[in-house]
Amino acid sequence: MKVKKTSLIFIMMALALGLAACNQDGPAENAGEKIDNAREDLGDTIEEIDDGVITTKAKAELLAKKDFKSIQISVEIHKGNVILSGFVDDLATKKKAEQIVAKIEGVESVKNGLVVKG
Numbered sequence: 001m002k003v004k005k006t007s008l009i010f011i012m013m014a015l016a017l018g019l020a021a022c023n024q025d026g027p028a029e030n031a032g033e034k035i036d037n038a039r040e041d042l043g044d045t046i047e048e049i050d051d052g053v054i055t056t057k058a059k060a061e062l063l064a065k066k067d068f069k070s071i072q073i074s075v076e077i078h079k080g081n082v083i084l085s086g087f088v089d090d091l092a093t094k095k096k097a098e099q100i101v102a103k104i105e106g107v108e109s110v111k112n113g114l115v116v117k118g
Contacts, residue, residue: 080108
């Protein structure tokens with residue numbers, strides 16, 4: 001009977017250790033976590049690239065219009081939200097700048113902070 005009790009205790013300890021080991025993260029879980037983190041980092045990078053493309057398009061569109069002295073207009077962007085700042089000669093030019101930028105693909109919103117001189 002002593003051998004059976006000892007064997008039973010040994011088996012129970014082995015099971016307990018096995019169950020404890022199952023509860024720990026293994027290589028697959030660690031790899032999955034690393035993949036998730038890489039996806040998040042990549043998403044941030046893609047948003048930054050998109051913002052850069054939108055900024056370039058906005059500046060190019062404004063430069064193409066003869067009404068604008070685009071050097072006086074600053075275009076800032078974060079996650080598709082554009083902020084225009086600087087100086088323009090009249091209210092019509094201010095509104096036109098906002099309309100031009102709002103039509104660019106990827107623009108979520110435009111905050112027009114342009115100031116009319118005079």
